[in-house]
Amino acid sequence: AQKITQTQPGMFVQEKEAVTLDCTYDTSDQSYGLFWYKQPSSGEMIFLIYQGSYDEQNATEGRYSLNFQKARKSANLVISASQLGDSAMYFCAMRVPRNTPLVFGKGTRLSVIA
Amino acid sequence: GAVVSQHPSRVICKSGTSVKIECRSLDFQATTMFWYRQFPKQSLMLMATSNEGSKATYEQGVEKDKFLINHASLTLSTLTVTSAHPEDSSFYICSARDVQGFYNEQFFGPGTRLTVL
Numbered sequence: 001a002q003k004i005t006q007t008q009p010g011m012f013v014q015e016k017e018a019v020t021l022d023c024t025y026d027t028s029d030q031s032y033g034l035f036w037y038k039q040p041s042s043g044e045m046i047f048l049i050y051q052g053s054y055d056e057q058n059a060t061e062g063r064y065s066l067n068f069q070k071a072r073k074s075a076n077l078v079i080s081a082s083q084l085g086d087s088a089m090y091f092c093a094m095r096v097p098r099n100t101p102l103v104f105g106k107g108t109r110l111s112v113i114a
Numbered sequence: 115g116a117v118v119s120q121h122p123s124r125v126i127c128k129s130g131t132s133v134k135i136e137c138r139s140l141d142f143q144a145t146t147m148f149w150y151r152q153f154p155k156q157s158l159m160l161m162a163t164s165n166e167g168s169k170a171t172y173e174q175g176v177e178k179d180k181f182l183i184n185h186a187s188l189t190l191s192t193l194t195v196t197s198a199h200p201e202d203s204s205f206y207i208c209s210a211r212d213v214q215g216f217y218n219e220q221f222f223g224p225g226t227r228l229t230v231l
Contacts, residue, residue: 037222043152043224043227044222044225045209045222045225047219047221047222101160101163105157106156
């Protein structure tokens, strides 16, 4: 069975600075997908970034990048130039295999300080 | 990205009543939809997988007769909480997979906050 671990219940970051949110995963499958979602206080789940297990390069989407270290089974999210609007819950998720539902970590609450 | 709507966004009901929540994929067809439940300050827990035209697959510990799921069309799935009790109060989120999507990712509805008095 697959498992996602997010060890940081809460994080604080100064506005305009970068922050890394940790995520480790466990699976015996060779093919899998890793996702990060943002959940603001409104409750909606916003897709941020995706990394496939066979992707050789780290995924990037604007200010978001995914630090994918396959051997260590980690998929950390890096947010550059933090903004106040980045304050939210962030969930790491995995899908194995392609048509199965996402499995989520417990999430990290990020607070951006002005 | 693809859009998933969910209705109602918020519902308050008396104990013993049934509540129906609708989930629609607005601009794509979803053969598979997922229903999650989220308690305050916790992660999303998968309740069931809904497949169009067939019976839903429930996760262990989820009561099938309590949480009725119907996926009658490629764009609509409904979750009915039958005889709701205060312990059913939670945030319910549906999700649909766009198989045509580049990442085959799941798109989420805005959620329904259920409060049972």
